[in-house]
Amino acid sequence: MGWRRWAVVRRLEWRTGVLALLAALAAASCALVLAVDLATGGGLVIARPVVAATCAGAVLVTGHLLRRRRVGETEAGVLLHVGALATTASGVLQPDLGWQWLSASVLTAIPVVGVMHLRRWGLVSLTALAALGAPVVFATWEPRSLLTLITAVAMAAVPAVVVGVVWALAEQLDAARAAAARAAGLDELTGLLNRHGLATRVGPLVRAAARAGEHVSVVVVDVDHFKRVNDTHGHLVGDRVLVAVADALRGAVREDDLVVRWGGEEIALVARGEAGRVTRLAERLRTAVEEVDLPGLPRVTVSLGTASTPAPARASDAGASELAARLLDRADAALYEAKRAGRNRVRHSAALPDSPATAASEDPTVVVLPADPVVVHPGTGAPPPP
Known part of the structure; x- marks a missing residue:
């Protein structure tokens, strides 16, 4: 924690x-x-x-x-x-x-x-x-x-x-x-990084991953039916739900992982690790949120999309930010696949077009579908898309 x-x-x-x-x-x-x-x-x-x-x-x-x-x-x-x-x-x-x-x-x-x-x-x-x-x-x-x-x-x-x-x-x-x-790059409600904070810290993370020969991976987390929470319980309770979700996510990641409030009810994670690790991490995040039970707050679930790619050998801060943005876009697409499949589950996007998909293919817990950039994590119990 x-x-x-x-x-x-x-x-x-x-x-x-x-x-x-x-x-x-x-x-x-x-x-x-x-x-x-x-x-x-x-x-x-x-x-x-x-x-x-x-x-x-x-x-x-x-x-x-x-x-x-x-x-x-x-x-x-x-x-x-x-x-x-x-x-x-x-x-x-x-x-x-x-x-x-x-x-x-x-x-x-x-x-x-x-x-x-x-x-x-x-x-x-x-x-x-x-x-x-x-x-x-x-x-x-x-x-x-x-x-x-x-x-x-x-x-x-x-x-x-x-x-x-x-x-x-x-x-x-x-x-x-x-x-x-705000000056420190933190979101004032949840205490997570904001987009400015991510931009200042993603460069060192990408370069550290390159030195270690690791992948850069992202997870995008979206609270399911969050509008219903606000409409039913009020925006004050909605804010407390976001804080509780942020606390649960923080407690399930490593200290050097970057957890960001990406916008509204979306929270993003940028970390070092292969596709297999990030999908297992995403499943832990999903379970951690599902188990949150605090007095006065409705219980919620989250849908998650993930993506990963090998870290480039050399990356400036601007290049690292661009890489993270591309990964986040693909993870966001995988997130919407998770929502369409019924929510409260994980979907993984294949590697970026100019990157080999070795990480996904080497891990038996991730199924790569060459014709479809979306990869299914079997631990969620959801069938692969046709």
Whole structure:
């Protein structure tokens, strides 16, 4: 598994860890309050059942998050909204003024955590819930006064102001990260190379293949029925599906292979290796994507087309880019053969017209059809075209 995939996993786990930390702090605070109240023989003016129930709920949520390690947007949104409602109810039911202040303060923190997980209306509804929760808590103050009203209004404004500031900072950080990714030749959504990044790195790969007497091979991967995913689940889920597919592909290739977001839902791989190796690699890629099963995401499959040719003895960066482009065109044609044959399968294109097809003919797992430039990988279970 490449270092980039581990970086993505760590980032996702960190976001879930913030939720777990918030729940754990709530559990620890409630347990401390109960311990002090019991040690002083009821010295605190609290409703013990409310504190005990809050503590138990926080412990359960903490355990759930630690077990899952990663939660999707919907699940995080449900947990945060329930947490805001529970915090408001706890502040209303507790007669202690200090507890009410604590509840109102926690309500300002919950939407800030929501910025990490929610977008659009999910974040708006969570912020509104927290902003309304604080005045509800302070409405229980006795006696009511002008100070109570001013405090309630101020605490209602705090969540919206804090979330607005954090959101603006997060947007600036995302914009800076996207600009850095573009400058580095990376696709800002998936973290894969973009076309510019491929152009700067394909030359050394082709020359290394030539020195080793190897072939240059490409794989073009296309997510099956991706438009249906966007139409059914929305473009945000579609983006997450692309990220999941990119992570699965990264985890199945070597560190020196070049994985590129070629366009839309198409991802390309440029690697050193013979036709037999690239078709076996393509089958591993197909299986890796088929096995992806993440919470909140529909399961998808991919169709793959491959092509390979002996590396030229001498190739400039421009020549290597042209060679890769020709291979990608042939692999793309093989990809559409895979789609026409039923999708979720691999097709291999024969060697380029000016290159010998020795690699395909030497490998027993690849069937070369001289009259047809498309080669079938038997591991997919698809019959050769007539």
